[in-house]
Amino acid sequence: MSQFTLPSLSGIGNIALLLVINSLLTLAFLDQFINHDLPCPLCILQRMGFTLIGLMFLLNIRSGAQPTHYGFAILFAILGLSVSLRQVLLHVAPSDLGYGDTLFHLHFYTWAFVGFVSLMISIAILLIIPDCGTRSRHWLAQFVCLWFVLLLVGNMLSTLSICGLGACADNPLNYAGIEQLRQWLAK
Amino acid sequence: MYMFLPFAIALLAAIFIWFEKRLLGLLFALASALITAAWFMHHASDKLNISL
Numbered sequence: 309m310s311q312f313t314l315p316s317l318s319g320i321g322n323i324a325l326l327l328v329i330n331s332l333l334t335l336a337f338l339d340q341f342i343n344h345d346l347p348c349p350l351c352i353l354q355r356m357g358f359t360l361i362g363l364m365f366l367l368n369i370r371s372g373a374q375p376t377h378y379g380f381a382i383l384f385a386i387l388g389l390s391v392s393l394r395q396v397l398l399h400v401a402p403s404d405l406g407y408g409d410t411l412f413h414l415h416f417y418t419w420a421f422v423g424f425v426s427l428m429i430s431i432a433i434l435l436i437i438p439d440c441g442t443r444s445r446h447w448l449a450q451f452v453c454l455w456f457v458l459l460l461v462g463n464m465l466s467t468l469s470i471c472g473l474g475a476c477a478d479n480p481l482n483y484a485g486i487e488q489l490r491q492w493l494a495k
Numbered sequence: 496m497y498m499f500l501p502f503a504i505a506l507l508a509a510i511f512i513w514f515e516k517r518l519l520g521l522l523f524a525l526a527s528a529l530i531t532a533a534w535f536m537h538h539a540s541d542k543l544n545i546s547l
Contacts, residue, residue: 349498349538350538352498353531353534356502359502360528362514362521363508366513367517367520370513380521387531387535456509457510460502460505465502466515468499471497473497
């Protein structure tokens with residue numbers, strides 16, 4: 309298997325879905341840093357939901373697909389979907405303006421709900437497609453996997469800087485973790 | 496329990512998966528999912544802001 313051998317259809321599906329997850333997480337990061345829209349605890353948990361599903365696609369690409377991986381990916385999608393649905397319900401009241409920025413008139417958590425449902429449908433389609441080997445060392449697969457791992461590191465550092473060592477504020481306005489570190493260094 | 500912990504454990508899972516340690520990767524991913532679920536329970540135990 310060389311870095312130029314194209315993967316099978318199911319392999320391409322796994323790479324494409326990991327690429328979708330990478331794009332979603334990157335979009336969330338861009339909104340966080342460009343629009344200074346800090347993620348709330350439920351938003352962070354939704355990012356975690358996408359990350360967990362991404363881990364299963366990473367597993368398929370690196371070690372080959374197994375029904376266990378797809379099964380866990382669906383369970384993780386249900387977990388993420390529950391978190392996003394909870395946040396949609398929190399802001400469903402008519403006078404409520406919702407939390408954070410919008411994209412095409414929908415809040416990010418509503419898009420997350422759509423994303424989790426779409427991922428579940430996509431996983432079902434991947435299970436229907438005959439599995440002719442999803443394991444790939446193609447340069448595109450390597451690039452998408454590395455991008456995912458870098459986003460994982462970024463999310464970990466971002467959460468640490470927003471929440472510090474403990475639970476996040478319900479409506480974070482600043483990087484409390486960095487403030488905690490500054491105070492600790494000033495002692 | 497730290498909020499960044501699920502990401503830290505998921506990162507360990509990703510490292511194991513990268514080096515093709517499938518079972519360890521799967522175990523760490525599960526541990527991360529359990530902590531995420533626990534955090535969700537913590538953040539979702541207040542009343543919904545809706546009046547029906």
